[in-house]
């Protein structure tokens with residue numbers, strides 16, 4: 467694909483093409499739209515990106531992304547501190563929050579154990595999780611992990627580790643399809659899965 471616009475515009479297209487769901491063709495269309503709608507899109511988007519880059523960081527408690535640390539969820543006194551929901555990534559946390567099925571707090575692992583990809587326990591935020599389960603007033607740890615091989619391997623490993631911390635370990639139940647990522651489930655399915663959780 468030869469460069470047809472100027473280098474600044476080609477750079478914008480190349481960056482947008484790295485986003486999930488956008489290939490080079492979609493990135494070109496998006497770029498054209500941005501440049502046509504400078505006032506409504508390009509300016510506000512540029513400001514929002516700069517703001518996010520300057521202010522968003524990882525919550526040192528749970529691993530979520532927010533403009534403050536601890537994040538809004540960890541800092542919320544209305545959240546049930548006895549419930550800890552363990553998710554693979556921030557996308558899954560956002561899906562749980564969209565569904566409104568959970569009023570406790572979260573722990574983001576930052577991935578899943580994977581023998582194939584060489585991801586061991588030390589690559590994930592597992593020691594921090596066990597520490598939280600032991601030292602905070604956590605009564606139940608809910609494993610909200612995908613129904614994939616890696617998700618289930620991780621769930622079993624965590625159930626073992628958390629058993630020693632003296633908390634009840636449960637996992638999401640029916641409604642989560644095999645191979646399903648939480649991010650892709652509709653809200654009703656997530657609510658059902660949370661209500662029908664079972665001992666891990």
Ligand SMILES: [Zn+2]
Pocket residue numbers: 525526527528529530536537538539540541
């Ligand atoms: Zn947090």
